[in-house]
Amino acid sequence: MGILIDKNTRVLVQGITGREGSFQVKQMQEFGTNVVGGVTPGKGGSEVYGVSVFDSVAGAVDEVKPNASVIFVPPKFAADSIFESIDSEIGLIVCITEGVPEHDMMRVCAYLENSNSRLIGPNCPGLTTPGESKIGIMPNPIHREGNVGLVSRSGTLTYEIIDLLSKSGIGQSTSVGIGGDPLIGTSFEDILQLFEKDPMTHAVVLVGEIGGTAEQDSIEYIKQMDKPVIAYVVGVSAPPGKTMGHAGAIVSMGGGTALEKIHAFEKAGITVGRSPGDIVQKVKTIL
Amino acid sequence: MGILIDKNTRVLVQGITGREGSFQVKQMQEFGTNVVGGVTPGKGGSEVYGVSVFDSVAGAVDEVKPNASVIFVPPKFAADSIFESIDSEIGLIVCITEGVPEHDMMRVCAYLENSNSRLIGPNCPGLTTPGESKIGIMPNPIHREGNVGLVSRSGTLTYEIIDLLSKSGIGQSTSVGIGGDPLIGTSFEDILQLFEKDPMTHAVVLVGEIGGTAEQDSIEYIKQMDKPVIAYVVGVSAPPGKTMGHAGAIVSMGGGTALEKIHAFEKAGITVGRSPGDIVQKVKTIL
Amino acid sequence: MMLYEHAAKEIFSRYSIPVPEGSLTTRADDAGAIAKKLGSVVVKAQVTAGGRGKAGGILTAATPDEAVRDAQRILGMSIKGLPVKKVLVEEYKKPDKEMYLGITIDRKARRPIIMASTEGGVDIEETARSTPEKIFRVHINPLAGLHEYQAREVAYFLGRESSAQIIDVVKKLYRVFTNNDCTLAEINPLAQTGGAIIALDAKMIIDDNALFRQQVEEEEEDTLSGLAKKHGMSYVALEGDIGCIINGAGLAMATLDMIKQYGGEPANFMDVRAGASEEQVKTALRIVSSNKNVKTILINIFGGLTKCDEVARAIIDVSPEIKVPFVVRLAGTNEKEGRAMLERLGITFASSTEEAARKVIELGHTYR
């Protein structure tokens, strides 16, 4: 089980002939993902690791009927690729691309509101349901089947936590990287709602960062959840006014410090981990 | 009963200080409509027939809580007035204005899709539920309470049919003029669905015109309806390629003749009236 | 309002859509001078009607002399009743391939639709009927605008060779369409000639309701329709002898239909609109009665905004000028006042549209 993806998910890769796109096709195939097609305009008719390439999403939809797509195109084309998948009514769109302009994302988000699609990302590592399917760029070997759901704004930090959980014998139902940009398609709360309904998931780890109020915005929902949530927020040591790598990770005058977020979680009675190791200990206690 | 409006409908008049707007406020009040406010930018604080005028819809919403609005502003401002009411989440918006540019209407229609509002019109006479409320410009004395629903693309022709029905002792549940433009907010089918569910309505008269396929588009739904529908289509004598008054009333190469429509109705087993008098006879037979 | 080809091409140029070099002229002699500069040319009649080619309004000329002769032949001819006053003399481009590209409003979908076909230079309606698979259609969300991928889909459908140039033309044509409030922006044929893409023809129809915000010169129509339009009314000439004046398009069509049902023939469609004033009704009476075929007149008013007493006053005022008999039907606002005013004139009254139609036909028989 897990959320959003499983063995039956038919994945289309937008930007399949690029360096990163083609590399990740192979990785996903090795994981067991059902990659049914790819898109690169002008390269229709070719193949990448046995996967048919099409000129357009509509062309791919006609032939191979994908129900999810993952986007590896450069930032200036990312919004258009998302629009293309939305218009083809692809249900799940995962945008890995980092550096998509915010004005593009505002338009994309408004367009999504009246659509049948969900967007994960951009600037995210994608999502993995161990034993079922992986969409994105998370390293294959770290995952392990189990009952912990993970939702995170980070990339490599997420890998580290998944890795530690797995090595401690704690498997994951699904791990979702929602992306490190200020404007993203799917929020913590959206994913938490899915975990709450997923019978496979027994507890959730939420990994946040400085910047914005995405973490605080999820608190009201977490309080209503039956399942336990363990939160972790990085950037306690971040100075104000500086972007810490992720476009969204900045402590501005309006707030967004890690301590504010940690205090908000604690005030709401939500367990907060102090380090990846501490999270693993706390998850063990709960399960 | 009837559909869409009743005694509790709280009507806001956009463009209330204009010649037509103010005249129609008085007519609506005499009919029994609960006109709770009006909007004319820059005239906030004044009154028209005892009705408070506001500078903006939002201002009116704060004070007088309308749940419907009727628009009498000139064509170049009509789309903006509709947007303003949609953004204030007015549930029913009736646009009387004739001559709204089609590009404006395309934007309005797309905007409506993701809203909580229904638009009737533009270029329409509005709607009337006898004994309850009237929004728009239909003459007051012609209506009579009863069980026939009426939906029409026309203005004065609608009055004539209502008048004949009333004089023959046949009252109306609600009469709706959906507008004579090629792009309108609410279709025949939308209104038919409401009549089908309305316990007050026992039969429906549908009045169509040449141009487009709005009439044909309603046929599939009519076939599923429990209630009888009597159709009437004008413009049998219209020459091709000429706009007959209404912007939408044109027989183009692509079709849209009155005979095509009449044949489509007849082929689907739907009764077609040949004249206003014939409609009245056929309604009498049915009721 | 349909633009002339040369006006549409000027707009295309402003948006950098490639069009052939050329000049507009009203004099055949100029055609020679232009041809001297451009070499082989096409001389094209400037009228807002389709089928110019079939009517002989488009001719090619290899030499300046031929161009003058062509221009002489075309200037002064009439195409579908429209006199040709100007010709466009353009560089002749031999197309290797002719395609169709058009953007219009899909009224049912309530959004713009781009249509493209590899069969250009022919009637698109004909292609739609005979070989629909040769037409590619894509709907545009009017709020989001044209997506790059959509322009690409259109271009790939038309052929990959010149896809970058076609993508560019599609995007520019969409801007022409939206910025100019077009109900149609069409290139037929869009030609490929020696690797270049060029718009050999240009058609733009601008929404009449949006002319207030568009910089286009409206030519005043010297017709009864034009006169009616100027006064905010709508007149369409028909073949019969019963002049008609009605308020409201639907009621007007219903009235005409009924005249026909009872065996009469309407001379015109005339919608004086729902809010017609006394002045408008007067003008309407003068327009309708100026048609020499008119033997009788039917006035059918269902007053809402229109007041019957104002209509009556207009009739009283203008009737001395009019030599044919009337049937008047007045209903709605101030109906009684209006009727009372007219009774003195001995005018035939009707109490419904059907009765009015019947009576006006009888009246025609009586006076024949």
Added chain:
Amino acid sequence: MMLYEHAAKEIFSRYSIPVPEGSLTTRADDAGAIAKKLGSVVVKAQVTAGGRGKAGGILTAATPDEAVRDAQRILGMSIKGLPVKKVLVEEYKKPDKEMYLGITIDRKARRPIIMASTEGGVDIEETARSTPEKIFRVHINPLAGLHEYQAREVAYFLGRESSAQIIDVVKKLYRVFTNNDCTLAEINPLAQTGGAIIALDAKMIIDDNALFRQQVEEEEEDTLSGLAKKHGMSYVALEGDIGCIINGAGLAMATLDMIKQYGGEPANFMDVRAGASEEQVKTALRIVSSNKNVKTILINIFGGLTKCDEVARAIIDVSPEIKVPFVVRLAGTNEKEGRAMLERLGITFASSTEEAARKVIELGHTYR
């Protein structure tokens, strides 16, 4: 990227938003010449930092001599660490009323938000805290764009006297905001002076991710951050002595947090990004080690796209240049190969972020 006031005002002018007449100069003498032309002037330091006024970077001058003196005083001063190299000398406009108008992105609502306040010339964040009722907010649908009625609501909130002019400015500022990919377009104060509306200050921040489609000159930053950015990485200088190189922003922040938890002090934040290449890691090592405060270096890589053997190669290559000891943590793609390569160098290894943080601190103690 924040634009200088003068650059933002140039863009405002292009959109016909009224701004005071003025000129930019790097030389104090020029200020006199400009003032001779303009009369009373304001001399304004051009730096991309707030609080210029309080720092003495904005001075008014009634005469050309005063303007020269002001410019001398301002040129060469530093505001929040930024040297002032240019001044803007502008016609002095006495405001009858100062307002605030700004458009930014509401990240939570995921759409543009217009903010307006009758309290201009002061910090909007301060107004938001102390008197929130003095701020009017309106969200814009990014697909539909600014509606006329919204511009009107903003203008009416600011006062009816000049509403037509303010509506105009709001619409133009929104176009500035969207056409230039702004994350902020702000006028503070928007002044009313003798019936006219004028933008006395101008602030624009352009989304760095959209610079590829914007015509703005990017000034190269002559700092370690600038160098890192040029190589597609992200470096932030901190106060401590532990140099840090990590792939991924979240992991980097987590690593720094842990160093602090264990009592250490990071010298920097350095995210080499998820797909770091050998070359990037080399550059990162050189950047981080060029900070003289650095006593030890922690390299923490969780390979996904980044391959651990490439990282090892980079370390082997650059380590001869570097005089301080390392702790390396390598996990993920090609982890074994990478570790094997580094073992020969006698580098301290860690198997998790926490262990790496602990070990680098111990290492610091050992070498002190």
